[in-house]
Amino acid sequence: MSAYTIRESLELLRDPIRLTFALAGTAFLMLIFGFGITTDVNSLSFAVLDRDNTFESRAYLEELRGSPYFVEQTPLKDAQDLQDRLKSGKVTATIEIPPGFGRDIKRGRPTEVAAWIDGAMPFRAETIHGYLQGVHQQFLADPAIRGNGAADAPPSPADIEIRFRYNQDFDSIYAMVPSQIAMQLALIPAILMALAIVREKELGSIVNLYVTPVTRLEFLLGKQIPYVAVATINFAVMLLMSAFIFHVPLKGSFLALALGSLIYVAATTGYGMVVSAFTKTQIAALFGTAILTVLPATMFAGMLTPVSSLTGIGVVLGRLFPMTYFLPVSVGALTKGLDFTDLSGHLLALAAFVPALTLLSLLLLRAQEK
Amino acid sequence: MRTLSTILWLGTKELRSFFQDWVLLGLVAYSFSLAIIAQAQSNAQELHDASLAIVDEDHSELSRRIAHAFLPPYFKPAERVEERDVERLMNVGRYTFILDIPPNFERDVLAGRSPALQVNVDATAIVQAGIGSSYAQQIITTEIGDFLSRAENGSPPLVNLAVRIGFNPNVTTAWFTSVMGIINNVTMLAIILAGAAVVREREHGTMDHLLVMPISPFEIAMSKILANALVISVAAGLSLSVVVRGLLSIPIAGSVPLFMCGVMIYLFFATAVGVFLATIARTMPQLGLLYILVAIPLNMLSGSNTPLESMPPFFRTIMQASPSTHFVSFAQAILYRGAGFDVVWPRFLAVALIGGLFLAFGLLRFRSVAAQSA
Numbered sequence: 130m131s132a133y134t135i136r137e138s139l140e141l142l143r144d145p146i147r148l149t150f151a152l153a154g155t156a157f158l159m160l161i162f163g164f165g166i167t168t169d170v171n172s173l174s175f176a177v178l179d180r181d182n183t184f185e186s187r188a189y190l191e192e193l194r195g196s197p198y199f200v201e202q203t204p205l206k207d208a209q210d211l212q213d214r215l216k217s218g219k220v221t222a223t224i225e226i227p228p229g230f231g232r233d234i235k236r237g238r239p240t241e242v243a244a245w246i247d248g249a250m251p252f253r254a255e256t257i258h259g260y261l262q263g264v265h266q267q268f269l270a271d272p273a274i275r276g277n278g279a280a281d282a283p284p285s286p287a288d289i290e291i292r293f294r295y296n297q298d299f300d301s302i303y304a305m306v307p308s309q310i311a312m313q314l315a316l317i318p319a320i321l322m323a324l325a326i327v328r329e330k331e332l333g334s335i336v337n338l339y340v341t342p343v344t345r346l347e348f349l350l351g352k353q354i355p356y357v358a359v360a361t362i363n364f365a366v367m368l369l370m371s372a373f374i375f376h377v378p379l380k381g382s383f384l385a386l387a388l389g390s391l392i393y394v395a396a397t398t399g400y401g402m403v404v405s406a407f408t409k410t411q412i413a414a415l416f417g418t419a420i421l422t423v424l425p426a427t428m429f430a431g432m433l434t435p436v437s438s439l440t441g442i443g444v445v446l447g448r449l450f451p452m453t454y455f456l457p458v459s460v461g462a463l464t465k466g467l468d469f470t471d472l473s474g475h476l477l478a479l480a481a482f483v484p485a486l487t488l489l490s491l492l493l494l495r496a497q498e499k
Numbered sequence: 500m501r502t503l504s505t506i507l508w509l510g511t512k513e514l515r516s517f518f519q520d521w522v523l524l525g526l527v528a529y530s531f532s533l534a535i536i537a538q539a540q541s542n543a544q545e546l547h548d549a550s551l552a553i554v555d556e557d558h559s560e561l562s563r564r565i566a567h568a569f570l571p572p573y574f575k576p577a578e579r580v581e582e583r584d585v586e587r588l589m590n591v592g593r594y595t596f597i598l599d600i601p602p603n604f605e606r607d608v609l610a611g612r613s614p615a616l617q618v619n620v621d622a623t624a625i626v627q628a629g630i631g632s633s634y635a636q637q638i639i640t641t642e643i644g645d646f647l648s649r650a651e652n653g654s655p656p657l658v659n660l661a662v663r664i665g666f667n668p669n670v671t672t673a674w675f676t677s678v679m680g681i682i683n684n685v686t687m688l689a690i691i692l693a694g695a696a697v698v699r700e701r702e703h704g705t706m707d708h709l710l711v712m713p714i715s716p717f718e719i720a721m722s723k724i725l726a727n728a729l730v731i732s733v734a735a736g737l738s739l740s741v742v743v744r745g746l747l748s749i750p751i752a753g754s755v756p757l758f759m760c761g762v763m764i765y766l767f768f769a770t771a772v773g774v775f776l777a778t779i780a781r782t783m784p785q786l787g788l789l790y791i792l793v794a795i796p797l798n799m800l801s802g803s804n805t806p807l808e809s810m811p812p813f814f815r816t817i818m819q820a821s822p823s824t825h826f827v828s829f830a831q832a833i834l835y836r837g838a839g840f841d842v843v844w845p846r847f848l849a850v851a852l853i854g855g856l857f858l859a860f861g862l863l864r865f866r867s868v869a870a871q872s873a
Contacts, residue, residue: 157792158792161814166805170808216837243663247836248666252675265658265660291632294589294620324783410699412783413526416691419691428537442533442537
């Protein structure tokens with residue numbers, strides 16, 4: 130087994146392109162995604178069609194312009210212009226104020242502001258909807274408007290305090306950086322692992338395994354160890370990056386995080402091992418690992434949506450993917466500041482993957498040769 | 500003419516080797532069918548079944564009403580928890596939202612004392628936390644308003660805000676995720692298949708066979724680009740018409756042929772990237788790494804997953820140079836908003852221009868590298 134480890138390590142060390150990319154690549158991706166993937170919805174472009182143009186309508190639009198989330202574009206000319214600009218994606222929201230808006234408010238007659246939101250990206254549309262409601266409530270609470278309409282408006286009946294736990298400013302970087310660590314440790318190790326094994330099959334050097342008294346388990350583990358080592362270095366680099374570049378410091382247990390990531394990379398390389406066991410060509414292995422890791426990693430492992438809210442096939446794909454269990458550890462230790470005991474449940478689930486995946490690839494490898 | 504027929508023959512060879520790999524074929528089929536369905540069903544980007552718990556220290560009619568106002572499909576039925584457990588439950592991530600209704604809440608509301616009601620939100624579940632907290636706020640406000648108006652005949656607000664969501668009135672995520680899934684697949688497959696087709700020849704030594712034959716490197720590269728582009732456009736077209744339209748019955752607003760034209764233009768770019776990467780990588784593991792470094796950023800930052808406007812300005816500028824951004828943008832315009840050629844042609848042009856440049860560059864590099872190894 131150690132012979133295989135040494136051989137694989139040597140191969141890795143003598144391939145500077147592969148090694149450099151394996152080490153620097155994760156750092157590079159982390160940098161791009163940490164800054165680039167953000168679910169904060171802001172800088173939204175909107176345009177207005179003010180058919181009233183009175184003090185009241187301008188006051189309404191002022192509320193909107195004052196919001197940090199919106200950037201105003203040139204006003205709309207008419208209803209046709211509104212549809213055209215929405216269609217081309219130049220604006221994501223439009224506000225139309227009806228004629229007689231100001232007059233109606235002064236007389237206390239109910240009136241209506243019409244908003245259109247581009248629904249092409251549903252989650253963005255929902256968020257804009259929420260923002261607009263907020264701006265609208267602010268306008269209603271504006272004393273200048275109230276003074277004109279109903280006399281003494283009552284104070285709001287209850288004060289609803291929204292407390293964003295673990296992330297007071299509600300900045301997505303605090304959730305994204307820990308997620309990225311989890312994601313990077315899933316992709317590259319799995320792909321390298323899968324290719325390392327299928328490569329031997331395709332190039333024929335796997336015959337060495339058949340003719341020498343090496344057991345399959347030794348072969349697999351021997352190949353796995355160097356990649357686990359590479360991934361562990363990646364983890365250390367990313368942890369430093371998160372603290373010093375993204376300013377997302379480790380708040381919780383380092384031990385839990387480090388142990389978790391070690392088990393986790395053993396699991397993700399195991400995942401690559403399983404894929405490699407049922408593919409024969411390197412193309413299939415590369416593509417297979419890519420689609421079988423990227424999709425669950427980005428969609429079903431809880432990076433954007435909690436796993437408890439998933440439905441359909443996604444649940445199964447998510448539950449069978451190790452990242453689903455490492456993500457709470459990474460987010461928990463980095464952002465939530467949890468300690469070892471809080472995270473032990475997830476660690477145990479993660480640990481179950483390692484023998485399961487190894488066994489599975491062992492069985493698949495055995496079945497292949499017949 | 501001779502060049503064309505050579506490319507055609509080499510292309511058939513390429514297709515044959517593709518169809519012989521059953522596992523690969525199965526994976527392509529999976530990624531364009533089952534994987535798309537899984538993404539469509541996942542509700543990954545909307546408020547759906549959010550877990551919610553309530554600490555009810557008031558036990559009044561109002562607090563019960565608030566608890567019952569959180570309804571599926573947005574929220575799971577509210578579960579009751581004790582105040583002392585809140586900290587622990589938030590830590591393990593059991594609930595995304597925990598409401599805390601203080602004692603004497605109803606009495607204070609009726610007396611106009613404006614009592615505080617706390618909503619604890621797990622802000623690490625970012626998408627849900629953001630949308631969900633504004634929903635929660637609205638639900639509670641409405642419920643208290645209803646309760647009060649029953650008690651003392653309050654008046655409705657003077658100005659109403661009518662929000663209409665264009666192009667996707669019910670804000671169904673499946674519409675978005677399924678089509679974006681196809682788009683991500685197109686980029687991913689194009690780069691892998693074209694790149695791997697080149698690297699495999701080199702690893703097996705068959706590249707030399709090709710080079711000693713009376714055909715030019717240009718013909719070899721073009722045959723690989725065309726063959727793989729053909730496979731992918733057929734897969735994407737089938738996926739869009741059979742899986743998205745048929746099985747998932749998602750309405751498509753615009754013209755599918757127009758979209759497919761765009762896909763083909765884009766494929767020239769994506770497969771050229773594959774060939775280009777293959778000229779840098781000498782072995783398949785190297786290609787795999789390069790692929791990850793190039794393809795995943797192209798996908799993740801193109802606006803097909805998260806909104807483009809929110810990225811730092813620096814990234815936005817860079818991504819404007821990437822055809823994948825334009826691809827996503829015209830795909831959304833055509834398929835969701837029903838835009839015609841008059842609206843999307845600048846995007847087509849951008850993809851064609853950048854793609855053409857890259858293609859020329861890739862071919863040039865392929866020629867020089869092939870010449871070196873020969």
